[in-house]
Amino acid sequence: MPAIPPSGGIRMYCNPVNPAYSPELFTGYLHQMTFTQRLKNTIYSIFQRQLSKITYRYLDELKQKYNINPEISTFETLSQAEIWFIYGNFVLDFPRPYQPNVISVGGITANPARPLAKDLEDFMQSSGNNGIIVFSMGSYVTAMDTHMVDVFADAFAKLPQNVISKSAGQPPTTLPANVKMLEWLPQNDILGHPKTRLLICQCGINSVFEAIYHGIPVICIPVQSDQWDNAKRLEVKGVGLQLDLRSLTSDVLIQAVETVLRNDSYQSKMSRLSNIFHDEHLPAPQRTVYWMEKVVRHGGVSHLRTSAFDLNVIQYSLIDVYSFLGIVMLVSVVTFIYLWILLCRFASRCCYTKRERQKTE
Structure with a gap:
């Protein structure tokens, strides 16, 4: 799920949206935009509203078909929600206003690292002072052809670091000796290991928050959805580099890895983001539980619900x-x-x- 929902979803809980400084999802824009970008962002914001209406219309048909409160629309159903959980955090995204019943719980999968299995721990320790690079392209790894797999394998073979790679698709023609491939990665635990130096990923939001939580710089190779927005934010904050998969070569990847690992600013800036992320009253998992229990204890939190839901469009x-x-x-x-x-x-x-x-x- 995206860290920040598109404006059509944000307006669903009557949140103010200003396209002048709130970039739309999938645009890759920053909070400071040129005239052309603000124009495009405004048009896209209007498009998102219309798309939300179309989506609600299909959901209304499903509600009618399966007799799920057919007397009220999808929008009316959603507007009755006492509280909204948004999978985001301003340590990553740009500031924007939220209603008091909108709670950010980004990073709910990021937790303190647990001990690794013995074979994995032995591989981590075998890296010596060079450390470990984690490579995970999520579900896209199953769609990579042999050529692209070999591009990554060729680059990893020339690095001094050990590489732990997620593999569920085409295997490389030759598996480098410094690469350990697993069908499933305990990614959060590996990122929290003292030997881990870098994450190379497609910038899915869970991976991004786990990297921020453990203070690991990121090389971003986005392929779909909100990944370009996440990659752009990491790059702007100076904690990662963004690469284009379509023009990626082993030499480009090696240069990017060397740039991030040799330039201390990437690590220092990511450590600062990590400290800010940790410096909250409650971590995301506990914060989610706290608010859910609060709703149950008090029979709702209607005092936080804006009266905007009671107004018609004209009002x-x-x-x-x-x-x-x-x-x-x-x-x-x-x-x-x-x-x-x-x-x-x-x-x-x-x-x-x-x-x-x-x-x-």
Whole structure:
């Protein structure tokens, strides 16, 4: 799931969205945008709203088909929610306003590292001072062809570090001696190991938060969905590099690894993000449990629910207020112009009468 939902979803719980500084999901924009980017971001924001309406329409049909509260719409069902959990954290994303019943729980899968299995621990220790690189492309690994698999294998063979790689697809033509391939990785535990130096991944949100939690710099190779946005944020914050999979070569990957590992700024900035991430009142898992139990203890948290849900579109958008103010301003302008014309005509008549008197005299 994305760290920050698109504006169509955000508006679902009546959250204010300003496309001037809140980049839309899948755009790859930053919080500071050029005119062209703000224009595109605004258009995309409008598109997201319409897409949400279409999605709700299909969900309404499913509700009717399976008799799931068919008397109310999907939007009305969602608007009755007492609390919203958002899988995000401002340590990664750019600041934006949230309603008080919107709780960020990004990083819920990130936890203190547990001991590794003996064979895996032995491989970690065999890396010596060079350390370990973790390579995981998520579900995309099953779609990589042999050529791309060999590109990664060739690059890893030339690195001094050991590499732990997730493998569930095509195996490389030749498996380098410094690479250990596993069908499943205890990624959180490996990232928390003292020998781990770097994560190379597609930038799925769970991997990103686990890397931040354990303070591990990232080389990002996004392939779909929100991964480009996550990669862009990591790169802008100076804790990772983004590579293009379409033009990736072993030499490019090796250069990126050397850049991140030899430049201490990547590690120091990621350590700072990690410290900020840890410096919260409650970690994400405990925070989630706390709010769920609070809803149960008090029979809901309606005092945090905005009254915006009780307004119709005209009221929420202040169309009636702006219309009234527009009419008042229009009447005021028309009245002013009318009075000004009367004053001008009166002054003109006075001047004309005075000139006529002077001629007569």
